[in-house]
Amino acid sequence: MTVLRYVPLGVMAVIIGFPIYITVVNSLLSAPQIAARPPTLFPTHPLWGSFSTAFNQAHLGVYLRNSAFVTLMIVLAEVITSVLAGYAFAFMRFPFRRTAFMICIATLMVPMEATIVPNRQTIVDLGWFNSFPALIVPFLASGIGIFLFRQAFLGVPRDLCDAARLDGYGHFRFLTRIVMPINRPLIGAFALYAFLSAWNQYLWPLIVTETSGVRTVQIGLRQLQAANVDQTNVIFAGTVLAALPIFILLVAFQRQLVRGLTAGALKG
Amino acid sequence: MIAGAHRRVRSPAVREAALGYLWVLPALVVFAVFVFYPLGKAVWLGLYRTPPFPNLPSKYVGLSQYGSVATSPPFLHSLERTLLFVVLTVPAGIVLGLALAALANQRLAGIRVFRTIFSSTVATSTAVASVIFFTLLDPQVGLFSYWLGKRGGTGILQDPTLALPAVSVVTLWQNIGFTFILMSAALQSIPDDLLEAARVDGASSWIRFRRITLPLLSPTIFFAAVVGVIGSFQAFGQIDLLTQGGPNNHTLVLIYYIYQAAFIDNNYGLAAVMSVILFLILFVLTLAQFWFFERRVFYGRSA
Structure with a gap:
């Protein structure tokens, strides 16, 4: 029976999909409607006011803009530094190359959480507390990015390398004209991975910022939850606004997402 | 460095080495300042006991603070909570992700819809998921509290x-989308x-x-x-x-204890010691798991 095969699928879909569904529904209701029992599971007269309240009064607009800025800067920087270092480790000869590469790999063994106390002090000493550099500068390089790009660049055929040299290509031209275009899928996948990690950061932005002018949207949600206890509709609208950019991005880049998320597994 | 390389005539090998260092340098500087220096600093901070009152100098106590913290009941309680959290999240996540991937791997009309729903939680961050569930679990107005018959009483989170x-x-729930995508691809x-x-x-289906x-799925x-255990330790x-x-303190996992010690109680000595212990745990765990699974994976393939 084909119909029976849909039963476990349907049950799991309801369990997993329901929290997101009810969040969207509740963002279109008023707070008293959300609290009413029996609950409203479908909004017959959707209200859109909670979104503008969340966006303006609860500063979600500012938080989203801050997150977008910080995230884009991090992704751009991580891609550039990782591609350059990955290329150097794969194609260039210099003393202590192996040691330098090992140092980069070793950073994968040091979780960010174990270094927050001294790192916060460093940020304070640099005069960057509660500013964008505090949110960006510590993430200008990525050990996993360097590792992934080096491995991928080592796979570039040697013939191509020799041909480029004969054509008078220097390292920079070889990198930008040949190596990067060949590896565009991996660079895209890494950029998406970097975007998600930067956008979703929570602990670090929490401890190095204190005013809404520089706070990111994840910390903004914390403020929202604390300050709008009675306005559950605004809270739900806020979570929708915070998740929406990621949702759009994931729909647009589904294939890169799968590749990005599985890159570590396939390489490992 | 580069200027010098241009001024004099250098061999291509020297110029390449200079360029190589230049391209590796940005990453190494960031790692030096924000990974290795703070790791060393944390070890060093752990040698000093933070005084009970502000404005007193920190007291050098050597390694004794590591020993006393590692054996103290609050730390052991926190460690036990962390391990329990790992046990509650990681195995169930893998089994569930695998089961969902197997379900969604059938050739059925409309299976794409189910795949989309199963992977949808990757769009939520920890903060989004937590705020949603916090509101749904609210003892007064939360829908889940109502359905679970907990309305008005002690909240589930309390x-x-x-x-x-x-x-x-x-x-x-928040991680299931990621695990599902991973298992599906494999x-x-x-x-x-x-x-x-x-x-x-x-051969039967089993x-x-x-x-x-x-x-074939073992890698x-x-x-x-690995990602799950490390992620849960960092939650x-x-x-x-x-x-x-x-x-x-029933949900006082290690990382939250560190946060509390450092940024609420200003006890940097304690926070530093626990940071170093957290680092060591994750370090050993990663290495041990790699070693253990590499053998399993190998045997699985050769069988």
Whole structure:
């Protein structure tokens, strides 16, 4: 029976999909409607006011803009530094190359959480507390990015390398004209991975910022939850606004997402 | 360095080395300042005991603080909570992700809809998931509290026995999209003719799963396990938004204890010691898991 095969699928879909569904529904209701029992599971007269309240009064607009800025800067920087270092480790000869590469790999063994106390002090000493550099500068390089790009660049055929040299290509031209275009899928996948990690950061932005002018949207949600206890509709609208950019991005880049998320597994 | 390289005539090898250092340098500087220096600083801070009152100098106590913290009841309680959280989130996440991937791997009309729903939670961050569940679990207005018959009484997140399981369920839910995508990709990479050949040879579906699918999936399961355990050890946002370590420290996992010690109690010595211990745990765990699974993966393939 084909119909029976849909039963476990349907049950799991309801369990997993329901929290997101009810969040969207509740963002279109008023707070008293959300609290009413029996609950409203479908909004017959959707209200859109909670979104503008969340966006303006609860500063979600500012938080989203801050997150977008910080995230884009991090992704751009991580891609550039990782591609350059990955290329150097794969194609260039210099003393202590192996040691330098090992140092980069070793950073994968040091979780960010174990270094927050001294790192916060460093940020304070640099005069960057509660500013964008505090949110960006510590993430200008990525050990996993360097590792992934080096491995991928080592796979570039040697013939191509020799041909480029004969054509008078220097390292920079070889990198930008040949190596990067060949590896565009991996660079895209890494950029998406970097975007998600930067956008979703929570602990670090929490401890190095204190005013809404520089706070990111994840910390903004914390403020929202604390300050709008009675306005559950605004809270739900806020979570929708915070998740929406990621949702759009994931729909647009589904294939890169799968590749990005599985890159570590396939390489490992 | 580069200017010097240009001024004089250098061999191509020297110029290449200079360029190589230049391209590696930005990453190394960031790692030096924000990874290795703070790691060393944390070890060093752990040698000093933070005074009970502000403005007093920190006291050098050597390694004794490491010993006293590592054996202290609050730390051991926190460690036990962390391990319980790992046990509640990681195995269930892998089994569930695998089951969902197997379900969604059937050839059925409309299966894409189910795949989209199963992977949808990757769009949520820890903060988004936590705030949603915090509101749905609210003892007054929360829909889940109402359905679970907990309306008005002690909230689920305020109940000492239910708080950590509840935080685990939120974590499981938020991570399931990622695990599902991971397992699906691995499942789809298994060649159909391999399973078909086994079926022709009379292997039951359980034998096919046990002897073909599982061994071929073992690298992915290993990856999911490593990422899952490390992720659970680092879980902070859901604790901060759902329980703040409470009720009565029942959800005070290591990373939240570090946060509390450092930024609420200003006890940097204690926070540093626990940071170093957290680092060591994750370090050993990663190495041990790699070693253990590499053997399993190898045997699985050679069988």
